[in-house]
Amino acid sequence: QVQLVESGGKLVQPGDSVKLSCAASGQPFHGYSMGWLRQVPGKEREFVAAISWNAGTSTYYSAAVKGRFSISRDNAKNMVYLQMHSLKPEDTAIYFCAATNRNALPYREDLFDYWGQGTQVTVSS
Numbered sequence: 001q002v003q004l005v006e007s008g009g010k011l012v013q014p015g016d017s018v019k020l021s022c023a024a025s026g027q028p029f030h031g032y033s034m035g036w037l038r039q040v041p042g043k044e045r046e047f048v049a050a051i052s053w054n055a056g057t058s059t060y061y062s063a064a065v066k067g068r069f070s071i072s073r074d075n076a077k078n079m080v081y082l083q084m085h086s087l088k089p090e091d092t093a094i095y096f097c098a099a100t101n102r103n104a105l106p107y108r109e110d111l112f113d114y115w116g117q118g119t120q121v122t123v124s125s
Contacts, residue, residue, distance in 0.1 A: 009119030022097030038093035
C-alpha cells in the first residue's frame with residue numbers, strides 16, 4: 001500500500017502557472033504508475049494526467065490539459081509533480097494524486113487504487 005500527500009494548490013489568476021507536488025510513502029515508489037485527477041463539487045472526478053511506473057517513460061494527458069500541463073516523477077525523492085501552465089478558470093478544482101501498481105498506464109479514475117486527500121487550485125481574476 002502507498003500513502004499520498006498533495007501540496008502546492010493555490011489561488012491564481014488566468015494565465016498563471018502552478019506546480020503541484022505529491023509525496024508518496026509506504027512501498028517502493030518506482031513500482032507504481034502515478035496520476036493526477038481533479039474534481040469540481042457536484043461533478044465526477046476527471047482524469048488529468050498519468051505517468052508510467054519505473055522510469056516514467058510514458059505519459060498520457062486528457063484533451064483538456066494536453067499542451068498546458070506536464071506530469072513528471074522523481075523516484076529518488078518519491079515524488080510526482082504536475083506542472084500547470086496557461087491556467088484557465090475551468091481548471092479550478094480539487095486536484096488528487098493517485099497511484100496504481102497495475103502494468104498498464106492508467107487513463108481513468110477506476111484504474112487507480114490509492115488516493116491522496118487533494119489540494120485546491122482556484123483560477124480566478
